[in-house]
Amino acid sequence: MFKKEIYLNRRNNLLSKFTTGKILLLGNIENPINFEHNTYPFRQDSSFLYYIGVKSPRLAAVLDTEKNETILFGDEMTIDDIVWMGQQQTLAEKADLSGISKVLPFNQLFDYLSKGKQEDIHYLPPYQSHNKLLLEQLTGRPANQLQPSAALIKAVVAQRNIKSAEEIIELEKAVDIAVDMHRIAMRMTKPDLYEYQISNAMQHFAQDQGTSFSYPPIVTKRGEILHNHMQFHQLYEGDLLLNDSGVETAMGYASDLTRTFPVGKRFTALQEEIYQIVLHAFKSAEQLLTSGIRFKEIHLKACEALVDGLIQTGFMKGNAQDAVMNHAHALFFQCGLGHMLGLDVHDMEDLGEQYVGYTEAEPKDTKTFGIKSLRLGKKLEAGNVLTVEPGIYIIPELTQLWEQQNLHKDFINYDFLKKHLDFGGVRIEDNYLIETDGYRRLGKYLEREIQEIYQLKDNPID
CATH class of the missing domain: 3.40.350.10 (Creatinase/prolidase N-terminal domain)
Structure with missing residues (x-):
């Protein structure tokens, strides 16, 4: 206490x-x-x-x-x-x-x-x-x-909503432990392992630090399944592993980090391209964090950055702003950019997203696919703690449905997309404290650049 x-x-x-x-x-x-x-x-x-x-x-x-x-x-x-x-x-x-x-x-x-x-x-x-x-x-x-x-x-x-100094200490402790836990996962992952072996190793480490998972971890090569808690797949060369996991301190404060990395030592060419698109969107959103800006605006800017990259790689076409305005990007990014973090990994979600993430003047959109999953949209205040977690997810069933319904054909290159329905998903996520004139990323730095990930992969642990 x-x-x-x-x-x-x-x-x-x-x-x-x-x-x-x-x-x-x-x-x-x-x-x-x-x-x-x-x-x-x-x-x-x-x-x-x-x-x-x-x-x-x-x-x-x-x-x-x-x-x-x-x-x-x-x-x-x-x-x-x-x-x-x-x-x-x-x-x-x-x-x-x-x-x-x-x-x-x-x-x-x-x-x-x-x-x-x-x-x-x-x-x-x-x-x-x-x-x-x-x-x-x-x-x-x-x-x-x-x-x-x-x-x-x-x-x-x-x-x-406004975190005190003692709460920030607990949150940074949770992030620091999760960073080390994620590094273990990156370094130990290799072909022929099973997803549950990586999850088990992380749980062992977390418990050795006197913490527990802050939520059921998502450790999966099926990264397109947003909340995939199944961990029975064997891993092979060429697979991606998406690791979304965090810890909760003895005081109850949570961390929530995600990294996506190759099972082998290197990404494939397409995996590297998609990863760089997500990383660029991630950095674009990160740089906008400050008090006074609506998080929904940051979300939409991140979506535009994702679409720009998807246009360059051939998955999408047209104008990025128009595509986002028409919600065509939601075929690839179906969820929100982030959420509040604190004593709950989705902080105060039991009290209602409308109260926590929105205001009476600007209520939550509960109907539009993609944007309805944005848990946080209101203006940020100094003292808020939140996640930033853009991603690209290629979901075969959703792609088939949209194509059958002839949705957004002016923005989506279905012929090219159908060649890569087995891609999976990529997500990158860190935790932030909002300050009066900017932000502070909480805790130790967790490798996110491609070359940094490769350096970890080049130093494996059993």
């Missing part, structure tokens, strides 16, 4: 945004895999971590605006718990580390909240079934009719 003053200041900041009512923050529970006592690894809710810091399951906190106090609801260990898990810090001791002096049993939560109007209880959107059921009981509303507090969501997003 951070120093208790940090949690006190965070809660006081949040309380200052409300004059009446109670703010309810729900922690997570342990979820069973196949029976009650065989559970998935526990991960505390990120907003609960941010304001309370206590990692134990089955907790709730109430920030009472009228009394200006925080009450933690949870249960101390029973003797049965101690028999099976050993004596640990008491809940009261954990609460004290967060600057909370009042701890009540969990079963008193409903009685406490029932004193007052239900509409005066502010809560965030629940995503765990347990918390949906709890809120159903509390509010008398079915789960699909719950009404999370927009005011609370906006206040939490505004606060968590």
Whole structure:
């Protein structure tokens, strides 16, 4: 945990945004895999971590605006718990580390909240079934009719969006470990290995540093599948390997890096061309990062850079700006350029992309293919932390569908494209802190130039 003053200041900041009512923050529970006592690894809710810091399951906190106090609801260990898990810090001791002096049993939560109007209880959107059921009981509303507090969501997003100095330290720690993890992957990858062997080696390294994967890693030669978690393919000379993986520190802060590199020692000629196109788009976007610019503008500029390169290589034709304006580029770049990063790898996505990545004046486009997957579009502020991750993905099924529908034939050279449907995908991704007059790439530098990748490949490890 951070120093208790940090949690006190965070809660006081949040309380200052409300004059009446109670703010309810729900922690997570342990979820069973196949029976009650065989559970998935526990991960505390990120907003609960941010304001309370206590990692134990089955907790709730109430920030009472009228009394200006925080009450933690949870249960101390029973003797049965101690028999099976050993004596640990008491809940009261954990609460004290967060600057909370009042701890009540969990079963008193409903009685406490029932004193007052239900509409005066502010809560965030629940995503765990347990918390949906709890809120159903509390509010008398079915789960699909719950009404999370927009005011609370906006206040939490505004606060968590700006990373403090201690948070930046944690994020850089996560990036540094991920950089070393990615270097291991690049150096060990060679023909005849399987994807899972590379993933396993990275997990071993991450756990040796006291961290875990921040999300299921994407380690695949089928890089055109955007979130491909299957890792059973054997690797061969001429294949590309796309490695999208990061780590989460013990404090819960995440990194999210991607590199694409040859399985053998060198790219093929076409792989090198496509990689350079993505790298150019990546650098074009990187140089635009600063406070005050809309991230959607950066996304569109990166798309134009991708199209320029695809025109030069014969995959596309016409004018790059026109192609992007008509969304023809989305055949090759179906997703967004980046997203917020912090306690969640897609930071605060549980609170809603419209609140996190957009504004009421400029809402998210939820219908246009490609742009609807842009999680972040609003103006950047100093203190934001985000990813930049352009890519080119050749998806045979999507290509076939678009050609059958005669889509964007003025911009896409289908005859040439169909000769390379087995190409796969290329993505490059780093993590950034937005500053008043520019940006800072977080953590150690991870090789991204072709010659730098070749130098790593020339120094293999078993």
